[in-house]
Amino acid sequence: MNKGNDDTSYAMNSTVQWEIISFGKTIIEEALLRLSSSTDIKSMGIADLGCSSGPNTLSVISEIMDVVRATCGHLGRPVPEFRLYLNDLYSNDFNYLFMSLPAFYKRLKEEKDIAVASHCFISGVPGSFYGRLFPTNTLHLVYFFSSLHWLSQVPVGLESYALEHLNKGKVYISKSSPQSVLNAYSMQFQADFSGFMKSSQELVPGGRMVLSFLGRNSIDPAAAEACYQWELLAKALMSLVKEGLIEEEKLDSFNTP
Template sequence: MQVLHMNKGEGETSYAKNSLIQKKIILNGSSMLESAIVNILWEVKPGSMGVADLGCSSGPNCLTVISKIVHMVQAASDRMGRPMPELRISLNDLPGNDFNYVFQSLPELYKKLKLDCGIKGNCYIWGLPGSFYGRLFPSHSLHFVHSSSSLHWLSQVPSGLEPCAGTHLNKEKVYISKSSSTSVVEAYQQQFHEDFSLFLRSRAKEVVAKGRMVLSFIGRRSPDPRADEACYHWELLARALMSMALDGLVEKESIDSFNTPYYAPSLEEVQYEAEKEGSFVVDCVEAFEIEWDGGETTDLKESRGTRVSKTIRAVVEPMMESHFHLRHETMDELFMRYAKIVDGCLSKTRAIYINLLISFVKKD
């Protein structure tokens, strides 16, 4: 919780400048987002509507989500001939998130919503630091929960894989790989099931009857957690780290003891936890592919591998800084090597993420 956050600020390695993939995922979920909002307004008819964006991060994507939600509520209310409900919007992420960036951007967002776009009614936005693996809000205070590109992050490194366990079960790797043992895979699966179950139990207390959630996160179609679509980008990062170790730039023991708190679940795993918890019904499901570099072909200044490397760096650098204690120039070298390895991969094959997009309805 202390070290999991995106790169702050607006520099060249910041999340704000390297989050195209996450933006495309948000845009792909627009129709499901709108459908959920329309159904809330039609069925629940809230006069004051509680909205939460869980794992909001910082940068332009955060405000894109909020702007979309406000516009959709306004448009749906107009079509129904009803006044727009008061909106209470909570932006949630871990305490290390760059909330200052978000807060500094809010005045411009308010101006755009109220002046440029003709938004009527009251809209209140604030930040709420804390882990969504646990309670965050008062009981029955939320009508709509949104989360994009966040729930594949676990609450912790899976039990049994931490460096303090005494042995390193996942040597020379940073996540599940084709060569990972069954015990490593099961540790990751168990941690995901515990975390997602806790997420659902927490939201079940906070969301009103017939309230909705739209959750989007990296997953997989394959039943096998070792499938390339679930873990190959981590496999290549491990290769870059091992090349650094061979050159004496990183301690091999540090690689052996590093495990990413991440898991790409299958749809079946998600549905199993929802059915077991019992408070939510899965209303709609989509799984779509997105290329590692976002499929962009307009920027000829950088290789595809460099774009991928920047995206991954913006997300994982704070964790790696905390664990490996690398100097800035050594971190630069690591991600240059990673970019070259990814370029080699992309020259031979098409590399994709599988994104799961799921809409849930709270039972009466």
């Protein structure tokens, strides 16, 4: 993701991701209501896995706090501490996120109350969510938005250094991709998702996990609903090859994870 907050940065170009988050708000609210109603939590551990670096991240945190505060108020319970963990790969622009925190805490004090702001502890946790990131039984809520469909790596056999390029002229699964490409993506997903599910021991008993990622209605892995944007990207790159701006060899060797 492009860093910073200029015109080409992820922070300034993540409105589609916000629409996805908005679609999943009711699911998060339901998870929080069940959590807050079932037990008196003193310190609530919440993790945003694949947080990236735009304004969406802190907006979700603010809304989560609102739901918990309202539920606790309705039940006559004290509002818990919020341990909020922001996770993404090591290359993520955590600096931009951390520089946004002073304004975020200021808004908490002004719009909510000082006590809530003083009980909100935010930290960054760099690393891949396809492996362990947190100690056992420390998280009450884990959520993903627009991140879990990314694999941990380009599938085995499709790397740029492979001796034979199996997916020439394409960057992902397409109608013209050989079966070996589909098999490679399928195997990589199964390996990654199995590894991810093993990390569920990081949740406390009764904890909640909200997953949101790209899917499709068709059994065809090359269906347009799943691959259309990648087909457009491949066509755009091929046009650059024809103009001599990109080497064809580089396009043939490139596949997205």
